[in-house]
Amino acid sequence: MxxxxxxxxxxxxxxxxxxxxxxxxxxxxxxxxxxxxxxxxxxxxxxxxxxxxxxxxxxxxxxxxxxxxxxxxxxxxxxxxxxxxxxxxxxxxxxxxxxxxxxxxxxxxxxxxxxxxxxxxxxxxxxxxxxxxxxxxxxxxxxxxxxxxxxxxxxxxxxxxxxxxxxxxxxxxxxxxxxxxxxxxxxxxxxxxxxxxxxxxxxxxxxxxxxxxxxxxxxxxxxxxxxxxxxxxxxxxxxxxxxxxxxxxxxxxxVTYRERKLYIADWCQGCGRCCEACPQSALSLEEVVGGGMVQAVVEAGQCVLCGYCGRVCPHFCLKIV
The missing domain is CATH 3.20.20.100 (NADP-dependent oxidoreductase domain)
Structure with missing residues (x-):
């Protein structure tokens, strides 16, 4: 019981x-x-x-x-x-x-x-x-x-x-x-x-x-x-x-836990919706080197793998793997 x-x-x-x-x-x-x-x-x-x-x-x-x-x-x-x-x-x-x-x-x-x-x-x-x-x-x-x-x-x-x-x-x-x-x-x-x-x-x-x-x-x-x-x-x-x-x-x-992480695909368009949705402020936009555009990046230590960001991504770039 x-x-x-x-x-x-x-x-x-x-x-x-x-x-x-x-x-x-x-x-x-x-x-x-x-x-x-x-x-x-x-x-x-x-x-x-x-x-x-x-x-x-x-x-x-x-x-x-x-x-x-x-x-x-x-x-x-x-x-x-x-x-x-x-x-x-x-x-x-x-x-x-x-x-x-x-x-x-x-x-x-x-x-x-x-x-x-x-x-x-x-x-x-x-x-x-x-x-x-x-x-x-x-x-x-x-x-x-x-x-x-x-x-x-x-x-x-x-x-x-x-x-x-x-x-x-x-x-x-x-x-x-x-x-x-x-x-x-x-x-x-x-x-x-x-x-x-x-x-x-x-x-x-x-x-x-x-x-x-x-x-x-x-x-x-x-x-x-x-x-x-x-x-x-x-x-x-x-x-x-x-x-x-x-x-x-x-x-x-x-139940030995393998390390999980937030994966951000390279087709990210840098719209920033994920950054707004993240309750931990773990996501930000950074300029792609030599690309002239921005993409989302994650600070792994702040991310708690809730997955809320993936729900708002219009291009399905984010997932927990």
């Missing part, structure tokens, strides 16, 4: 591990639709009882297929909506495509600061309304920023925050690991549920998964973690390790 946790003072009881579905979504393209469904169903059979997705992941139909025999599983979705009208449409899209009358959690996606939250006030008010009329049970934000955790903790009716956190502080866009931990503690002490994202740093820390998992487990203000998994072996390794079970050398070797 997987360890159950209470997500904040007023949140539900959930498994310590949330299935992060970005890893099986078309946005990352690691596995086929059918393979992703297989992995997700396997994870649910092992006791994971909630799934993290987002409108941008474009995998609602994949999740709905996996959930055909698991109506008890809770769902988290997220949206970049700014206005109340946009948020209402996002909620309805999730309800319709996930075949759920009620979405368990709905979050403002990738908030950056108090100013960003202010700009999304209309969407937040619609989330509060949806919580009041029963379309959504719990509301919150996801973020890669210290300031957004601190400001988000003061939002009216907020239930949950989904921050980036890992033992090297990779991916935090506006501060240090220590500052993020202090912000998480502040939010948690207000009774807000905290579940961590990118604990493997987008793959940069995946060569030593035990250290990454142990770090999150050691933080008393974090109740749960979303883990992106794209194979049955990854599910087995993570859940066995967290349960304190013996891990065979064969299983350990099967």
């Amino acid at each position: 997987m360890r159950q946790v209470s997500l904040g003072w007023h949140g539900p009881s959930v498994s310590e591990v949330c299935f992060g579905s970005l890893a099986i979504s078309p946005l990352q393209g690691r596995v086929s639709l059918a393979e992703g469904v297989k992995v997700l169903r396997y994870a649910l059979e092992q006791g994971i009882d909630w799934i993290d997705t987002a409108e941008i992941y474009d995998n609602y139909s994949q999740i709905a297929q996996a959930l055909q025999h698991h109506p008890e599983v809770k769902l988290v979705s997220k949206s970049y909506s700014v206005t109340a009208q946009e948020m209402s449409a996002s909620i309805e899209k999730a309800r319709r495509e996930l075949n759920r009358d009620v979405i368990d959690f709905f979050l403002l996606h990738e908030q950056e600061s108090a100013l960003t939250l202010k700009g999304h006030q209309g969407a937040w008010e619609e989330l509060r309304k949806a919580k009041g009329d029963g379309r959504v049970k719990y509301i919150g934000i996801s973020t890669h920023a210290v300031d957004a955790v601190k400001a988000g903790a003061l939002l009216p009716d907020i239930d949950v925050i989904h921050p980036i956190i890992n033992h090297q502080g990779l991916g935090i866009i506006d501060g240090t690991l220590e500052e993020m931990l202090a912000a998480i503690r502040f939010a948690s002490e207000l009774g807000i549920g905290i579940y961590a994202m990118k604990i493997f740093g987008g793959g940069h820390l995946a060569a030593h998964p035990q250290e990454a998992l142990d770090f999150i487990r050691s933080i008393p203000w974090i109740q749960a973690m979303a883990l992106g998994m794209s194979s049955v072996e990854e599910v087995d390794f993570n859940l066995k390790y967290l349960a304190g079970q013996e891990i065979s050398e064969e299983l350990r070797q099967s």
Whole structure:
């Protein structure tokens, strides 16, 4: 039986591990639709009882297929909506495509600061309304920023925050690991549920998964973690390790993480859309030597391999390999 946790003072009881579905979504393209469904169903059979997705992941139909025999599983979705009208449409899209009358959690996606939250006030008010009329049970934000955790903790009716956190502080866009931990503690002490994202740093820390998992487990203000998994072996390794079970050398070797990177094809036209979409500011435009044009380049140390850039490229130049 997987360890159950209470997500904040007023949140539900959930498994310590949330299935992060970005890893099986078309946005990352690691596995086929059918393979992703297989992995997700396997994870649910092992006791994971909630799934993290987002409108941008474009995998609602994949999740709905996996959930055909698991109506008890809770769902988290997220949206970049700014206005109340946009948020209402996002909620309805999730309800319709996930075949759920009620979405368990709905979050403002990738908030950056108090100013960003202010700009999304209309969407937040619609989330509060949806919580009041029963379309959504719990509301919150996801973020890669210290300031957004601190400001988000003061939002009216907020239930949950989904921050980036890992033992090297990779991916935090506006501060240090220590500052993020202090912000998480502040939010948690207000009774807000905290579940961590990118604990493997987008793959940069995946060569030593035990250290990454142990770090999150050691933080008393974090109740749960979303883990992106794209194979049955990854599910087995993570859940066995967290349960304190013996891990065979064969299983350990099967999840030895190969280095992944963002590939930018040489036909890049230098439009800059990827740079605007990158939450980590890992992409920039540089002049091609002797070419008289610019192309996108990536700072590998800043990239967390989310794949958001590939979604906006009009020429399909970017992919994670």
